[in-house]
Amino acid sequence: MFDLASLIRPNVRAMKPYSSARDEFQGEARVMLDANENSLGSAGPAEYNRYPDPHQRAVKAALAPLKGVAPAQIFLSNGSDEVIDLLVRLVARPGQDRILSTPPTFGMYEVAAALNDVELERVPLDADYQLSAEAVRQIVASDAKIAFLCSPNNPTGNALRPADVEAVLRGFRGLVVVDEAYGDFAEQPSWLTRLGEFENLVVLQTFSKAWGLAGIRLGMAFASAELIAYLSRIKMPYNVSENTQRLALGALADTSRFEALRQELLQGRTWLRQTLGELPIVDHIFPSDANFLLTRFQPDAGAVYQHLLGQGIVVRRPSQAACAGTLRLTVGTPAENEALVAALRTFTK
Numbered sequence: 001m002f003d004l005a006s007l008i009r010p011n012v013r014a015m016k017p018y019s020s021a022r023d024e025f026q027g028e029a030r031v032m033l034d035a036n037e038n039s040l041g042s043a044g045p046a047e048y049n050r051y052p053d054p055h056q057r058a059v060k061a062a063l064a065p066l067k068g069v070a071p072a073q074i075f076l077s078n079g080s081d082e083v084i085d086l087l088v089r090l091v092a093r094p095g096q097d098r099i100l101s102t103p104p105t106f107g108m109y110e111v112a113a114a115l116n117d118v119e120l121e122r123v124p125l126d127a128d129y130q131l132s133a134e135a136v137r138q139i140v141a142s143d144a145k146i147a148f149l150c151s152p153n154n155p156t157g158n159a160l161r162p163a164d165v166e167a168v169l170r171g172f173r174g175l176v177v178v179d180e181a182y183g184d185f186a187e188q189p190s191w192l193t194r195l196g197e198f199e200n201l202v203v204l205q206t207f208s209k210a211w212g213l214a215g216i217r218l219g220m221a222f223a224s225a226e227l228i229a230y231l232s233r234i235k236m237p238y239n240v241s242e243n244t245q246r247l248a249l250g251a252l253a254d255t256s257r258f259e260a261l262r263q264e265l266l267q268g269r270t271w272l273r274q275t276l277g278e279l280p281i282v283d284h285i286f287p288s289d290a291n292f293l294l295t296r297f298q299p300d301a302g303a304v305y306q307h308l309l310g311q312g313i314v315v316r317r318p319s320q321a322a323c324a325g326t327l328r329l330t331v332g333t334p335a336e337n338e339a340l341v342a343a344l345r346t347f348t349k
């Protein structure tokens, strides 16, 4: 029932990808005069005079065993933002097709739709920020080319029920993109563990959250080798810089630091949930499988936001109507978490 080739935009199927100097010659030669690089060296303190590997082979080789996938099932991008845009461009024809998302959710799906002149079909989450049976039916019946499911969801924090995601994977005719930017903080296993079962599944992850590397801009997409090959055809040749590839390799060789960071954030989340729960201005803390807590304040979240800002503490005010009265509080260092709670204690209105 799912047919990838017929989903790909005809112009993409027909196009011949750019063949870079590093595509046409790989490896080390004694004299490299094929790419118009500067053989003399670099301005500045570090040497970056050569183009990076356009296929990021070393990073993918280190990542594949960690994720339990083949290197050919990995696509790396300049942050997840890039691959969200590329996925839309891969399957949705401007002015004709639609993509689908489930608000309240991450804003980049809507931005990618608008940028590509593609309509956005909104299937709202229910009051618990889950997919209702009706929502699952609507998604399955939709002719949208992509359904973006964010789980754990930003800005609400909760993971979607696996049975609902599975129903979408089984019934929807387009790509199902499960954005797991916060998956490292979740209880439930990654959808990566089920990649082999669903040809239409794309899992997004990132180095920006649990890995603590938002500054290097590195996103990951995992899918069938066929779909990854299509993404590779349409990307800019050198979309992941040499610096980013080196820093990612360094991180992947230091998984114990990753695990320590992850554990400390999980402990911080537990502490923050307990401590916030004792404050009279806190009306509700939503369940979180992420590194933040969506928290409803009463009577006035806007006043709490301004109060925190006055104390030099910036949090996020979700703009979606379904998150009215809430603030999104990122888990910080223990000292930052304490500063946040101390500032909230001094709020009076």
Ligand SMILES: *Cc1c(COP(=O)(O)O)cnc(C)c1O
Pocket: 078, 079, 080, 081, 082, 106, 150, 154, 179, 181, 205, 206, 207, 208, 209, 214, 218, 219
């Ligand atoms: C933070 C976040 C990302 C990561 O984006 P990058 O471009 O990789 O930094 C992706 N999806 C969601 C839902 C996020 O909140």
